[in-house]
Amino acid sequence: MSEVREIASTEQSNLKVLYKMISILMSVVVLLAIFVFSYMRQPQFAELPQQIRFPGRLTATYEYGLFYNQLPTPVLTRVSEKSQVAALMEFLFSKDENANPPAALPSVKTDLHQLNPRENAIVWMGHSSYFLQIDGIKALIDPVFSENASPVPFTNRAFKGSNIYSAEDIPEIDYLLITHDHWDHLDYPTVMGLKDKIGKIITPLGVGSYFRQWGFDEKLIHEGDWNDVFKDKQTQIHILPARHFSGRLLTRNKTLWGSFALITPNHRIYLGGDSGYGPHFREIGKRFGGFDLAILECGQYNPDWRLIHMSPEETAQAAADLSAKTLLPSHNSKFKLAHHAWNDPLNHVSKASEGKSYRLLTPMIGQKVEADNPHQTFERWWVYHSAR
Template identity: 70%
Template structure:
């Protein structure tokens, strides 16, 4: 029996090694790239960290137990029993003069602002995990493909986690992407995947990228972490503020609640729209993902006039019921100063139409 186990182990180790050498895993940048630079984001001993103390896990569970639990754990109503409803917008047919947002489920969305097209964290694969057949999309949630996407002026990637940076999706979009904007180190993956280095723009927290007149894209802090396999925090994570004449838009990445939201709100005055994570939360990791009530508070901290909750309704990455995020954030948003936007996946959101309303489709 021991010989059989030993033989199996010797077979699995090289197989696992070869599997992780696939291009989708990518190689993290050398820490020397950041060691001697003057950074606004905390960086020490080869790793980035948050502005405030942020343990990844707060309970007694270790990282590997937590990973195994969300990959293979069973939770009541965590996956919809039927296919989710959707309204697939034809993105190719949109008038570029329209200022719109289309949520594609989880943290993927398409925006048109002042005639420019933005695509954020697109994931059109059937799963959000390097382990085959795990973290599969909910039925009815994965309605877009790379062929549905028109030419994109700016691809924004908030961080390198699998459910935000998807190798098959971004490589399938390669010919359609004019510019790529990421936090520090994340552009390194795109270079490895054959993208032209000249179109890749990386930035530290609070840096500003002004690719053309009347558009500035600010890379801003979040409270999270990074890593695609075992290496952790070798690249930076963040959020974006898209500032144009007439539109201030906050594009949030993954984040626990923290003082950065209020600081960002004070810096920019207000946001016409804030897209904020609301889903995949748990008490054991509450410092890296917000509870829905904290999402509502973050929208107020940002002085948002409208808020769209994302990071839900496509994958099971936590133990809560699949529709718990939208139920709770709807309740927490009652009486608040912002409008809560809850479109179906694929439904067109008109940024300049304050009278637009949405159904409680998740009920």
């Protein structure tokens, strides 16, 4: 009988321990859920209205509350025959040789406040962020000055030495141009830091909704469909097609993505944003009679998503299609968002540009590009840096 009592007592003790562990686990889950819910209430996670209303007839395809590309464009092309789960696990956990620079990247921090106002210059700030001073106007495109390419701490961290600019370094600008709403192009802390310096905000349809929720003056926000044009004195900003997608959380394509053509009295500049290769480049080149400069994405490519991001070889072809006189490759050298070596984009686009009709510009982050100097040269800094 005593043995039975001991067994029963032991079982009761084990049950108490089990109940206690379950109670602790449930408490942790509840606290984690509360933390995640509270964190997701921050303004950078602003939700879009259920239904965005757009006036007039649309050029972009918009059906059942979603935008579509001109051509069928699945985000994942499945060329490797992987399942969606397998592709996701590989993306999150596989290791890549030379994925990060061996040391802090070299840079040249141009003082934007001290630029001669009559000078025409472009300053690439890493990834897809750049500052333009052209024919007396100042524009900032897709600025991201945060240490991460997402709002989740410790994810998608900038390479050492690549994040050299802050909102304080930016003078008052005439135009803030946002190509689409992905985290690595529309960064809440950055735009809020710039809030008092922005003359006008130009975005594709729907992207202006974020700025309204973040307290920006409605009069500053100008949204447009593909092929719409914003005219201001002698400046034209055309919103043009791109082959990509949009979305900041689980929903996709509720806002439009695009590229821009900046037309001033003496310059024609194409700002490509994110885009897979497609016939739109040739069509845009013919429409505008070519460009003095094309800034095109060249980085974060992968065969599994080849329709939404170009390979360097396609970037070179897109520049030729646009009849561009010069090409500045962007979307590289700051964040690791794909499985290629950090310097592969510049290595490959340099080779692909040999013999092309355009001139390839490869400045260091922050280095001033003299827009009217066809003889300016740049070091192959990414090659020297890799050899360290």
